[in-house]
Amino acid sequence: MPDHRSLIDQRIAAWAKALPSDGLYAPMAYLMGLPAKRIRPLLVLMACELFGGKPEDALDEALGIELFHNFTLMHDDIMDAAPLRRGQPTVHAKWNVNTAILSGDAMLVKAYQLMARRPAVAAIFSEHALGVCEGQQLDMDFEQREHVSVADYREMIRLKTAVLVSGALRIGATIAGAATDDVRLIGAFGEHLGLAFQLRDDLLDAFGDPTKTGKQQGGDLLAGKKTFLLIRGLELSAEQGRDALPAELAKPSARRDVPRMLAELETLGVRHEAERAVQREEQQAAASLDAIAVDEARKASLRTLSAQLMGRSY
Amino acid sequence: MPDHRSLIDQRIAAWAKALPSDGLYAPMAYLMGLPAKRIRPLLVLMACELFGGKPEDALDEALGIELFHNFTLMHDDIMDAAPLRRGQPTVHAKWNVNTAILSGDAMLVKAYQLMARRPAVAAIFSEHALGVCEGQQLDMDFEQREHVSVADYREMIRLKTAVLVSGALRIGATIAGAATDDVRLIGAFGEHLGLAFQLRDDLLDAFGDPTKTGKQQGGDLLAGKKTFLLIRGLELSAEQGRDALPAELAKPSARRDVPRMLAELETLGVRHEAERAVQREEQQAAASLDAIAVDEARKASLRTLSAQLMGRSY
Numbered sequence: 001m002p003d004h005r006s007l008i009d010q011r012i013a014a015w016a017k018a019l020p021s022d023g024l025y026a027p028m029a030y031l032m033g034l035p036a037k038r039i040r041p042l043l044v045l046m047a048c049e050l051f052g053g054k055p056e057d058a059l060d061e062a063l064g065i066e067l068f069h070n071f072t073l074m075h076d077d078i079m080d081a082a083p084l085r086r087g088q089p090t091v092h093a094k095w096n097v098n099t100a101i102l103s104g105d106a107m108l109v110k111a112y113q114l115m116a117r118r119p120a121v122a123a124i125f126s127e128h129a130l131g132v133c134e135g136q137q138l139d140m141d142f143e144q145r146e147h148v149s150v151a152d153y154r155e156m157i158r159l160k161t162a163v164l165v166s167g168a169l170r171i172g173a174t175i176a177g178a179a180t181d182d183v184r185l186i187g188a189f190g191e192h193l194g195l196a197f198q199l200r201d202d203l204l205d206a207f208g209d210p211t212k213t214g215k216q217q218g219g220d221l222l223a224g225k226k227t228f229l230l231i232r233g234l235e236l237s238a239e240q241g242r243d244a245l246p247a248e249l250a251k252p253s254a255r256r257d258v259p260r261m262l263a264e265l266e267t268l269g270v271r272h273e274a275e276r277a278v279q280r281e282e283q284q285a286a287a288s289l290d291a292i293a294v295d296e297a298r299k300a301s302l303r304t305l306s307a308q309l310m311g312r313s314y
Numbered sequence: 315m316p317d318h319r320s321l322i323d324q325r326i327a328a329w330a331k332a333l334p335s336d337g338l339y340a341p342m343a344y345l346m347g348l349p350a351k352r353i354r355p356l357l358v359l360m361a362c363e364l365f366g367g368k369p370e371d372a373l374d375e376a377l378g379i380e381l382f383h384n385f386t387l388m389h390d391d392i393m394d395a396a397p398l399r400r401g402q403p404t405v406h407a408k409w410n411v412n413t414a415i416l417s418g419d420a421m422l423v424k425a426y427q428l429m430a431r432r433p434a435v436a437a438i439f440s441e442h443a444l445g446v447c448e449g450q451q452l453d454m455d456f457e458q459r460e461h462v463s464v465a466d467y468r469e470m471i472r473l474k475t476a477v478l479v480s481g482a483l484r485i486g487a488t489i490a491g492a493a494t495d496d497v498r499l500i501g502a503f504g505e506h507l508g509l510a511f512q513l514r515d516d517l518l519d520a521f522g523d524p525t526k527t528g529k530q531q532g533g534d535l536l537a538g539k540k541t542f543l544l545i546r547g548l549e550l551s552a553e554q555g556r557d558a559l560p561a562e563l564a565k566p567s568a569r570r571d572v573p574r575m576l577a578e579l580e581t582l583g584v585r586h587e588a589e590r591a592v593q594r595e596e597q598q599a600a601a602s603l604d605a606i607a608v609d610e611a612r613k614a615s616l617r618t619l620s621a622q623l624m625g626r627s628y
Contacts, residue, residue, distance in 0.1 A: 024451045027443060075419060079412040098393040101415060105389060105422065109440055112426050116436035126427045133420040137338045140412060264503040 047172025128167030162194025185274025362485025442481030447472025477509025
């Protein structure tokens with residue numbers, strides 16, 4: 001039996017091959033063809049299997065979730081004026097902004113063609129899709145806002161990242177005919193897993209090994225991005241009357257001293273706080289998975305995947 | 315019993331009132347609140363009633379179709395860099411491009427929330443939504459292309475305008491439980507009606523009374539837009555070795571002589587050809603409606619609406 005990842009890769013390759021090769025569809029195939037972790041479709045298949053379904057039953061919806069995720073990347077990259085995605089030119093850079101808008105729109109419709117064959121699945125998908133849009137809106141709002149609290153930040157990453165992880169799992173469970181309570185529990189597992197994933201991403205951006213992450217160390221700090229680290233760092237700096245972090249942020253981006261900012265975040269205890277926050281989310285994720293009353297053997301693939309995500313250093 | 319238009323206006327007003335008032339939702343309420351013909355939702359209700367359904371049964375889908383139409387306007391206006399829509403600032407002009415992209419995305423999701431409760435309706439909707447995206451892509455491609463044939467142009471307006479008119483009717487009929495053949499016939503009626511509507515729009519842009527259309531006379535000609543009139547005008551100019559039209563087009567847009575271009579289109583017989591093309595589409599629309607085997611009294615509201623659209627001078 002092919003493993004989950006092979007099933008997904010084959011389904012995506014077959015989908016791309018059947019697409020028309022012209023303007024609107026070429027950018028979809030390009031973006032979907034770039035190397036990616038494909039975690040969300042894996043979660044759809046694993047949740048389906050957890051509740052007694054066959055992974056093959058959920059393959060269309062797994063593809064739909066990955067199409068939706070890539071649609072959000074295509075449009076987010078326009079909004080962020082990002083030149084690169086997965087190390088390659090973004091769609092709006094390779095084609096143009098109008099094509100990236102329109103191809104993204106069509107990609108969302110293609111996602112719905114796969115998600116709307118079961119009204120219950122479509123309803124979950126729409127709920128989570130709206131959450132992702134609201135999260136992106138908050139993310140953009142935060143750039144303009146003076147004060148963002150840790151609670152605001154958590155809500156933003158919950159919407160922007162965690163709800164789609166949660167949605168993928170709820171959809172897989174629904175396809176398998178899971179009970180309402182179980183759909184809720186697997187959704188909670190996903191939400192905490194997604195929050196842990198994003199908070200760890202913030203930590204790795206600052207303290208990770210750039211040869212492993214492939215990103216510039218402290219890129220978020222240089223950009224002044226209001227992540228957990230910067231928000232808590234500034235709060236604690238104000239409480240303790242320490243000036244290093246505000247002084248660095250007052251400088252133009254290119255002249256900021258990243259090692260000094262990292263050292264200050266260590267001294268303030270922010271790195272430790274962030275690591276604790278990741279652990280809390282991981283524990284809550286594990287508790288939700290524990291509470292689901294299915295045979296432990298069935299949970300193995302989800303436990304393995306979440307352990308990989310939790311232990312990653314890239 | 316309230317008429318169809320009142321039902322739709324009330325449903326849209328109630329929908330707008332229930333929306334959150336913040337960033338992502340304010341542009342949706344703004345655009346949906348501008349004065350509009352609301353033809354597509356009317357067609358959903360009328361098609362439902364034609365096949366024995368109650369208009370109230372299709373109100374959610376009528377709202378969904380109008381949401382989708384407004385989503386396309388929000389994104390098309392970005393692509394066209396249009397400052398005004400329905401005489402008011404466009405969403406990207408009033409807010410900004412990023413908000414218009416994201417609010418439009420969320421609007422498409424909101425449309426699907428209303429369309430995806432019946433898989434058969436969702437499938438028709440997705441098919442037509444993809445057509446609209448493909449039509450917009452062709453429209454943009456044509457601006458860059460040297461040669462566009464009348465057949466190319468017809469296919470573009472079929473996708474960009476006619477398929478959504480056709481889709482609205484097929485969805486209304488499907489909600490009422492119409493037979494497959496009847497859904498096909500009402501769809502054909504809509505497609506020809508939509509083509510007639512767009513071809514007449516092109517004619518009115520050139521030869522309509524600007525005090526009635528509210529548009530600059532010959533705006534498409536000034537812009538060098540490849541509509542039926544210009545495509546056929548250039549074809550016939552080449553065949554007959556006449557220079558007036560190519561000479562005007564060779565000038566910068568602001569210096570083009572619109573009265574001279576209009577006179578040339580008359581002389582070449584293009585205006586007459588376009589009027590004939592409108593009539594042909596209208597006749598085919600009427601023939602499709604005639605072929606539907608339901609009581610003639612049931613067809614009255616659709617006949618009235620299409621007569622209004624066909625006879626309009628604005």
